Amino acid sequence: MAIKPLALQQGDTVGIVTLGSPLDADVINRRIAYLQSMGLKVIAGKYVYAQNGYLAGTDQERAEDLMNMFADERVKMILPSRGGVGVEGILPYLDYDYIRGHPKIVSGYSDITVLLNALTQFSGIVTLHSLLLIDFRPGTPPYNFEQFFTATSSVVVPRPLNNPPEKPLSGKVPGSASGPIVGGNLTSLVGSLGTPFEIDTTGKILLLEETHEPVNTVYRYVEQLKLAGKFNDCSGILLGECTNCMDAYGQTYEDLINDFIVPLGKPLLTNLASGHGVYKAAIPIGAFANMNASNGLITFLEPAVRY
Structure with missing residues (x-):
C-alpha cells in the first residue's frame, strides 16, 4: 500500500x-x-x-x-x-x-x-x-x-470522483479496471520515455490530458506511448480534456480518441475535468481506484492522506 x-x-x-x-x-x-x-x-x-x-x-x-x-x-x-x-x-x-x-x-x-x-x-x-x-x-x-x-x-473511502455536473464522464470502451492511478500531462509523460524516470503503467489506470497541441501532434505522442507498451501494460485508460488543442487535417481530438485509443480495447473513460481545463478534479497519483467505463464511474478506494 x-x-x-x-x-x-x-x-x-x-x-x-x-x-x-x-x-x-x-x-x-x-x-x-x-x-x-x-x-x-x-x-x-x-x-x-x-x-x-x-x-x-x-x-x-x-x-x-x-x-x-x-x-x-x-x-x-x-x-x-x-x-x-x-x-x-x-x-x-x-x-x-x-x-x-x-x-x-x-x-x-x-x-x-x-x-x-x-x-x-x-x-x-x-x-x-x-x-x-x-x-x-x-x-x-x-x-x-x-x-x-x-x-x-479527507480519509473517507470509498469516495466517488464527481466531475462537474455539466461535464459528465463518457464511457468509450465498456468494462472495469482497478489499480493505482498514474499519469497526467501527455507531453511530460512522453518526455520520460527512455529515461530512468520512465512511467510504469503495469497494472495501473493511466490518466492522460493535454493542452495547446494540434491533434496531429497529440497523435504522435499517443503513438509513442503505444509503441513503448504503456497501453498494453495498463489496466484502463482515463482521458482528460485536450484543452485548446487545435484540429488538424479536418480531424478533432474526439476523432483521435475514436480512431486510435478506442481500438486498444482497454476500459476507457473520457471527458475527465483535470489538469489544464477550467475545472480540475483532484486525482491521487499512486492511490488505488476502480473505474467502471460501463457506468461512467471512478471510485477512489484509498485516500490520498492519513491522520
Whole structure:
C-alpha cells in the first residue's frame, strides 16, 4: 500500500517552490496572499523567485528547494508555483529514500506530472494531480477548491470522483479496471520515455490530458506511448480534456480518441475535468481506484492522506 502524507488542516504550513519555468514575483506574491487568506501559513523556497532564462534557477537549486521543504518539519504540503518546462531536470538530484521517510502532500499538474509520478514510483508516496499555486486566485471555480481540500484533508473511502455536473464522464470502451492511478500531462509523460524516470503503467489506470497541441501532434505522442507498451501494460485508460488543442487535417481530438485509443480495447473513460481545463478534479497519483467505463464511474478506494 502506498505511503500517505499527513492530512492538511486549518493553520498548517505550505511550502512554495518553483520547479520548472520562472513566474513573475508579483504573481507569486498575490497567490501566496490568497493562500494565506484561506487560513494557511506559507514558507517560500530560497529560489522561488529565481530566473535562469526559461528555468527558475539551476536544476540543483530547484531540487535543493524541494528537498528543503521535505526536511522542514513545519511544512505539511509542498505546492509548486507553476509547471512550464524543466521539472525533469531536478529528478536526478532528489533523495527518494529520504522522501519516503518524510512524506508530504505534493500537488500540481502540467510539467509537475513527471515529479508526481517519480515520487510515487521511487518513494512510494501518494501525490496529487491537482492545483498549483497559480490557481489560488479569486477566479478559480469553487469546484476546484472543493476537490483539492477534500483530497488533502479527507480519509473517507470509498469516495466517488464527481466531475462537474455539466461535464459528465463518457464511457468509450465498456468494462472495469482497478489499480493505482498514474499519469497526467501527455507531453511530460512522453518526455520520460527512455529515461530512468520512465512511467510504469503495469497494472495501473493511466490518466492522460493535454493542452495547446494540434491533434496531429497529440497523435504522435499517443503513438509513442503505444509503441513503448504503456497501453498494453495498463489496466484502463482515463482521458482528460485536450484543452485548446487545435484540429488538424479536418480531424478533432474526439476523432483521435475514436480512431486510435478506442481500438486498444482497454476500459476507457473520457471527458475527465483535470489538469489544464477550467475545472480540475483532484486525482491521487499512486492511490488505488476502480473505474467502471460501463457506468461512467471512478471510485477512489484509498485516500490520498492519513491522520
